[in-house]
Amino acid sequence: MDTWIVKTQALKKYYKLGVNTVKALDGVDFSVREGEFVAIIGKSGSGKSTLLHMIGGLDTPTDGEVFVDGRQLSKMNKEQLAVFRRRKVGFVFQSYNLVPDLNVYENVVLPIELDGARIDHKFVDGLLRLLKLEEKREALPSTLSGGQQQRVAIARAIAAKPAIILADEPTGNLDTATSHDVLGLLQVVAKKFRQTIVLITHDQDIAQLADRIVRIEDGRIVKERDSHACQ
Numbered sequence: 001m002d003t004w005i006v007k008t009q010a011l012k013k014y015y016k017l018g019v020n021t022v023k024a025l026d027g028v029d030f031s032v033r034e035g036e037f038v039a040i041i042g043k044s045g046s047g048k049s050t051l052l053h054m055i056g057g058l059d060t061p062t063d064g065e066v067f068v069d070g071r072q073l074s075k076m077n078k079e080q081l082a083v084f085r086r087r088k089v090g091f092v093f094q095s096y097n098l099v100p101d102l103n104v105y106e107n108v109v110l111p112i113e114l115d116g117a118r119i120d121h122k123f124v125d126g127l128l129r130l131l132k133l134e135e136k137r138e139a140l141p142s143t144l145s146g147g148q149q150q151r152v153a154i155a156r157a158i159a160a161k162p163a164i165i166l167a168d169e170p171t172g173n174l175d176t177a178t179s180h181d182v183l184g185l186l187q188v189v190a191k192k193f194r195q196t197i198v199l200i201t202h203d204q205d206i207a208q209l210a211d212r213i214v215r216i217e218d219g220r221i222v223k224e225r226d227s228h229a230c231q
């Protein structure tokens with residue numbers, strides 16, 4: 001039987017702008033299985049980031065429910081949500097958000113240290129090896145290429161062993177070849193550790209790497225398909 005790690009039910013997010021209401025999400029029922037890699041595609045302004053923010057507990061819905069790893073987000077207060085985000089969600093954004101004064105290894109383990117948790121050094125070493133960052137562990141972010149910096153951000157997201165990785169246009173600042181390298185490595189790491197990924201992308205080739213592609217239009221899921229199925 002499939003285990004669902006993410007489930008949204010009739011999820012809505014409306015923004016009131018004067019007399020107008022923007023329906024960023026308008027009744028989204030979306031589920032992700034444990035270990036699955038789902039790509040979300042759709043035009044600019046269709047609601048992709050809003051959906052990711054709701055799943056990651058970065059913002060609260062107007063209506064509907066979000067469940068992640070068996071927890072109902074609407075039942076959590078602010079502090080519980082902060083702990084949820086720290087422990088259960090690994091975020092990867094277009095900007096790498098690395099701490100400039102810390103080296104690669106220190107950046108990767110920083111969220112674990114901030115959480116007061118024990119660092120699994122063996123796991124982190126394996127992660128750096130898989131992401132081809134072994135020789136850069138002492139390097140400062142400013143001395144790394146964009147692709148290397150994004151691989152550090154990916155290592156940081158995975159190091160705390162979250163329930164889910166949420167990636168919002170993670171390769172938006174990278175050239176095509178580097179994007180494919182970085183995403184290829186993310187996929188290898190995710191499969192090895194049975195890590196669940198929800199990734200927003202504009203790039204059809206990157207979406208094809210996913211197990212499943214979900215298209216959003218005007219705040220609604222319009223099409224879901226297995227990315228490897230015939231079109």
Ligand SMILES: Nc1ncnc2c1ncn2[C@@H]1O[C@H](COP(=O)(O)OP(=O)(O)OP(=O)(O)O)[C@@H](O)[C@H]1O
Pocket residue numbers: 015017022023024042043044045046047048049050051
């Ligand atoms: N804080 C906000 N206040 C008002 N409207 C918002 C806010 N955040 C998002 N929106 C609106 O909600 C809609 C969905 O935005 P969202 O950022 O989710 O789109 P997106 O599909 O991620 O777009 P992009 O691909 O350009 O990043 C848009 O019309 C946007 O203008």
